[in-house]
Amino acid sequence: MFGWTGVFLNVDLSKNKVVAESYDATLALNFIGGRGFAAKILWDKLKPGVNPLSPENKLIFAAGPLTGFGLPNSGKLVVAAKSPLTGGYGDGNIGTSAAVQMRTAGYDAVIIEGKAEAPVVLHINDQFAELIDAKALWGLNSFETEAQLKPLYERTAGFVSIGPAGENLVKFATVVSQEGRAGGRPGMGAVMGSKNLKAVVFEGHKDIPAAYPQGLKELSAAGYREILTKPNFSFWKRQGTMSTIEWSQENSALPTFNFREGVFDKADKIGGFAMEKIKVGNRGCPQCNMTCGNVVKDSERKEAELDYENIVMLGSNIGLGNLRQVAALNRVADELGLDTISLGNVLGFAIETSEKNLILEKFHWGKYKETKDLINDIAYRRGFGDVLAEGVQAAAAKIGHGAADWAMHVKGLEVSAYDCHAAPAMALSYATSAIGAHHKDAWVISWEVQFGREGYSEEKINKVIEMQRLRGGVFESLTVCRFPYAELGFELEWYTKYLQAATGREMPFNSLIYSADKTLNLIRAFWLREYADNWTKGMDVPPVRWFKDALTAGPLKGALLDPFKYDAMLKKYYRKRGWDERGVPKKSTLKKLGLSDVAKQLDKYVKLSD
Numbered sequence: 224m225f226g227w228t229g230v231f232l233n234v235d236l237s238k239n240k241v242v243a244e245s246y247d248a249t250l251a252l253n254f255i256g257g258r259g260f261a262a263k264i265l266w267d268k269l270k271p272g273v274n275p276l277s278p279e280n281k282l283i284f285a286a287g288p289l290t291g292f293g294l295p296n297s298g299k300l301v302v303a304a305k306s307p308l309t310g311g312y313g314d315g316n317i318g319t320s321a322a323v324q325m326r327t328a329g330y331d332a333v334i335i336e337g338k339a340e341a342p343v344v345l346h347i348n349d350q351f352a353e354l355i356d357a358k359a360l361w362g363l364n365s366f367e368t369e370a371q372l373k374p375l376y377e378r379t380a381g382f383v384s385i386g387p388a389g390e391n392l393v394k395f396a397t398v399v400s401q402e403g404r405a406g407g408r409p410g411m412g413a414v415m416g417s418k419n420l421k422a423v424v425f426e427g428h429k430d431i432p433a434a435y436p437q438g439l440k441e442l443s444a445a446g447y448r449e450i451l452t453k454p455n456f457s458f459w460k461r462q463g464t465m466s467t468i469e470w471s472q473e474n475s476a477l478p479t480f481n482f483r484e485g486v487f488d489k490a491d492k493i494g495g496f497a498m499e500k501i502k503v504g505n506r507g508c509p510q511c512n513m514t515c516g517n518v519v520k521d522s523e524r525k526e527a528e529l530d531y532e533n534i535v536m537l538g539s540n541i542g543l544g545n546l547r548q549v550a551a552l553n554r555v556a557d558e559l560g561l562d563t564i565s566l567g568n569v570l571g572f573a574i575e576t577s578e579k580n581l582i583l584e585k586f587h588w589g590k591y592k593e594t595k596d597l598i599n600d601i602a603y604r605r606g607f608g609d610v611l612a613e614g615v616q617a618a619a620a621k622i623g624h625g626a627a628d629w630a631m632h633v634k635g636l637e638v639s640a641y642d643c644h645a646a647p648a649m650a651l652s653y654a655t656s657a658i659g660a661h662h663k664d665a666w667v668i669s670w671e672v673q674f675g676r677e678g679y680s681e682e683k684i685n686k687v688i689e690m691q692r693l694r695g696g697v698f699e700s701l702t703v704c705r706f707p708y709a710e711l712g713f714e715l716e717w718y719t720k721y722l723q724a725a726t727g728r729e730m731p732f733n734s735l736i737y738s739a740d741k742t743l744n745l746i747r748a749f750w751l752r753e754y755a756d757n758w759t760k761g762m763d764v765p766p767v768r769w770f771k772d773a774l775t776a777g778p779l780k781g782a783l784l785d786p787f788k789y790d791a792m793l794k795k796y797y798r799k800r801g802w803d804e805r806g807v808p809k810k811s812t813l814k815k816l817g818l819s820d821v822a823k824q825l826d827k828y829v830k831l832s833d
């Protein structure tokens with residue numbers, strides 16, 4: 224095989240056993256890598272109904288066939304498992320040297336099961352793997368952990384680790400690398416913590432076999448040069464995703480006061496231009512010349528890395544308009560290993576619940592110190608922090624009294640940073656994303672604003688499906704960053720050329736889309752197998768707030784989603800996906816995608832229509 228290493232590494236922490244396993248080329252061709260591999264492994268190898276925090280769950284690090292060749296924006300991996308937050312499929316991508324090192328060590332994926340008796344670090348160095356006592360690291364935050372490990376290994380080594388949030392099984396704990404590159408929103412850090420696995424160190428020294436190594440090198444250099452020519456390149460380097468704050472404010476899409484509003488009166492204080500005034504540098508993923516992490520000195524005079532999602536969720540969504548303070552909260556969250564999007568949601572929820580006098584604790588909008596204390600309480604599961612550590616859906620269920628009405632999530636995963644009171648397509652995208660309410664799979668809101676946001680039209684449904692296949696399917700399986708394409712207009716043909724040079728195979732874009740659809744349907748099947756009789760169409764519906772509590776400020780004052788129109792839109796979406804009226808893939812759909820074996824198994828859990 225060229226492009227792929229053709230090997231997975233299976234690690235059983237309970238048995239202290241590591242086995243390399245060659246896999247068949249058809250698996251690579253069908254599922255590409257990254258998310259595709261993770262979905263296939265979890266479907267094939269995870270028993271349904273397993274407790275996500277039990278030793279039986281499998282934690283998977285997987286990359287695509289372009290990672291490790293030095294190609295632009297390809298230094299990423301996907302971390303996946305059954306999610307303790309949602310009970311369904313969970314994953315996230317991380318830009319990290321660990322991705323490159325995993326591939327050059329000879330593995331397309333590392334699959335970890337079991338539980339170590341005491342905290343350990345897994346060290347992988349080509350064909351050698353060992354578990355190292357990590358008792359001295361347990362309790363350290365993710366930045367400290369990596370700093371302690373770094374001097375012990377080669378300069379090029381890649382690290383992923385968890386902070387106290389992962390150790391304490393906070394349901395939205397992430398896996399962190401390189402001081403702030405975090406991934407695995409639906410609790411992948413908690414899964415790692417449940418296995419007593421503090422960190423993984425990857426060291427790789429092998430050449431990944433490429434079909435046309437020279438051609439690949441030339442294409443890579445040409446790709447980097449091409450990115451530099453894109454008109455938006457220099458502004459992107461200045462602000463990265465931060466300029467979206469001004470855009471969201473102008474378009475009433477800026478989550479504010481727990482998604483009650485879409486505009487924030489201090490938006491200019493936390494936006495891209497405010498950030499530029501205090502910016503001290505750029506950070507980014509390996510093998511990228513677009514480095515989009517904006518480094519600033521925060522209110523505690525420490526360096527923090529900013530992007531749109533974390534600043535909005537820990538800024539406007541909790542009413543905080545001081546950028547250096549927002550940056551400090553963001554850094555603390557990264558150190559602790561908490562997902563900043565879910566964190567901003569549970570904080571907003573707590574403040575609103577306190578405002579409504581449903582809890583004894585007093586929390587307030589825009590209070591830095593109080594919020595920072597609460598963030599620590601969440602990571603260490605102290606007091607009310609313990610309730611919030613379960614995620615917003617569980618917290619609302621515990622509090623009752625209608626609290627579910629302001630708990631912003633889909634399928635248990637908290638909503639990313641776009642308000643959808645007036646964005647039906649984006650709401651549909653959140654509601655039907657592969658992991659719950661995440662923006663990565665189908666970021667259609669900017670297109671929707673241009674196209675006309677009121678309607679629930681067929682074009683909108685088509686756009687959501689197109690983006691889900693491309694972003695949630697192709698990019699996540701290739702484990703390449705979507706930003707060159709999405710933000711600079713880097714042409715998709717580059718990826719088919721890269722693939723040809725790496726793998727030696729013609730893989731036209733429509734074949735990648737077909738694979739993407741296969742992966743997305745397999746993920747759907749995973750959710751259905753887990754939920755079985757408890758699955759309802761209601762799981763594909765966005766938070767009730769967007770249907771009930773109209774915006775009270777800004778140019779779109781009064782805006783709300785229409786439940787009947789949304790329902791009709793969802794039905795059409797299902798039809799276009801080849802799913803029945805419950806959102807269950809039909810037998811014929813799975814057969815068309817070469818997933819007849821999946822249909823046969825799924826039929827035992829949810830009766831499938833023909």
Ligand code: SF4
Pocket residue numbers: 296297318506507508511512513514515516704705706707
């Ligand atoms: S553009 Fe940003 S997210 Fe994408 S690879 Fe570069 S640094 Fe990472």
